[in-house]
Amino acid sequence: MNEINMHAESVPLLRFGVKEVMERALGTTVLATARHRNGLHALERLEKARDHVAHYLGCEASEVVFVGSGSEANTWALAGVRFPGGGTADHILMSPLEHVSVINTALSLQEQCGTKVTFLALDGTGHVDLEALKRKWPGGRVIVSVQRVNPETGHLQPIDEIGKFVRSQGGVFHTDFVAAEGWEEPNFAGRPFDLLTLSSSAIGGPPGISVLCIRRGVRMVPLIHGGAQEDGRRGGAQPVFLAEGLAEAVRLAVLHGAREKKGLEELDRLLVQKIRSDFSQLMFVGDKSVRRPGIINLLLPGFDGQALLSLMDRDRVIVGTGSSCSSQSLKVSHVLTALGFSSREGQGSVVLSLGWWNQPSDVEPWAHALSKAIRALAGLGGASGTGLKG
Numbered sequence: 001m002n003e004i005n006m007h008a009e010s011v012p013l014l015r016f017g018v019k020e021v022m023e024r025a026l027g028t029t030v031l032a033t034a035r036h037r038n039g040l041h042a043l044e045r046l047e048k049a050r051d052h053v054a055h056y057l058g059c060e061a062s063e064v065v066f067v068g069s070g071s072e073a074n075t076w077a078l079a080g081v082r083f084p085g086g087g088t089a090d091h092i093l094m095s096p097l098e099h100v101s102v103i104n105t106a107l108s109l110q111e112q113c114g115t116k117v118t119f120l121a122l123d124g125t126g127h128v129d130l131e132a133l134k135r136k137w138p139g140g141r142v143i144v145s146v147q148r149v150n151p152e153t154g155h156l157q158p159i160d161e162i163g164k165f166v167r168s169q170g171g172v173f174h175t176d177f178v179a180a181e182g183w184e185e186p187n188f189a190g191r192p193f194d195l196l197t198l199s200s201s202a203i204g205g206p207p208g209i210s211v212l213c214i215r216r217g218v219r220m221v222p223l224i225h226g227g228a229q230e231d232g233r234r235g236g237a238q239p240v241f242l243a244e245g246l247a248e249a250v251r252l253a254v255l256h257g258a259r260e261k262k263g264l265e266e267l268d269r270l271l272v273q274k275i276r277s278d279f280s281q282l283m284f285v286g287d288k289s290v291r292r293p294g295i296i297n298l299l300l301p302g303f304d305g306q307a308l309l310s311l312m313d314r315d316r317v318i319v320g321t322g323s324s325c326s327s328q329s330l331k332v333s334h335v336l337t338a339l340g341f342s343s344r345e346g347q348g349s350v351v352l353s354l355g356w357w358n359q360p361s362d363v364e365p366w367a368h369a370l371s372k373a374i375r376a377l378a379g380l381g382g383a384s385g386t387g388l389k390g
Helices: 018-023 036-056 072-077 098-114 129-137 160-167 240-278 305-314 333-336 343-347 360-378
Strands: 062-069 091-094 116-119 142-145 172-176 195-198 210-214 295-299 349-353
Touching: 018 240, 036 210, 036 240, 062 072, 072 098, 072 142, 072 172, 072 195, 072 210, 091 098, 098 172, 098 349, 129 160, 142 160, 160 172, 172 333, 240 295, 240 360, 305 349, 305 360, 333 343, 343 349
Parallel strands: 091 116, 091 142, 142 172, 172 195
Antiparallel strands: 062 210, 195 210, 295 349
8 A cells, every 4th residue: 555644744745846846956056145147047046936935925025035944934923023113022922722833932032031921712612712812902012923724623713803903903913824825825915914924845845945924014133143135034045946846836736726625625524424434432623613624633532642643654644643843742732732622632632634645545544544553552353442333
């Protein structure tokens, strides 16, 4: 059986054609800052790639800054903002479901700079309670960070409503858009975002490059100091070949987006149907929430999600147990804890995050591998006590 990847964050996948674009680009490795003919050509290629990414994001090319990773973009979004007069944020508000790069940056700023950090209240379905935010708005210099889609559960947050309110109060709004890539168009210019994080690898581009989209007028100080690269906003040699790989990935995402979204929704439907039919013991995280199709978090209380992952991996079926940045930790996901799940329930988490590479034919091998792994961990020869049919 060929390897079946049911967890996008576990193994970065390049869209077909991206590798070839980068290989051609590596034929010329001159820096884009070099002041001779080849350097100017490299700069021209870099700016052409920036134009492609800006078209996908729905923003101006000058608002696109290339960075090394989504985590760097998230960190810079919180640490780099300067309010009128040059002041840093007095207060950072964020969902308790945010990526660890957002949470850890905010807590670091709290420790080092005295910035107050508040986790936003969630409603009963795991979505940010906008009315509670309005009632408890702190005033002053405020940054709010809320991701569009949670990569572990698929929860969709009402970022347009949140962003509109935040900006009306003079705050700065950042959204981590990574888990929404390939399913929803960013449309930066038409939505109330000041800062937006885009990941290359999440859309089928190469790891090692990502984007922080910075709305014109938002003042940022560099997180990485250096020369005049990225219009003086991010020092360091610009990886032209990675930028061209990202540009090709977004071009393909736009070209095939409608078909891929329809396929993702159909595959999600088939998987949910299969799970309800054959795995009655499994719990859905966010079952009654507004969820992005293609991200399914399943809990099997009393089982170890990491052990399930390892057993399924032997059958060449890749799943996950949480965020890629937390995959080496044995702790229960902070996302599940924030949603009210116990340690026992959270330990048995298995995450499916599907993409353009998956097909309906992946459902049966996945179900077979999961059933086999559950039976092995239960130590039973049959289905008794496992919640499995058959």
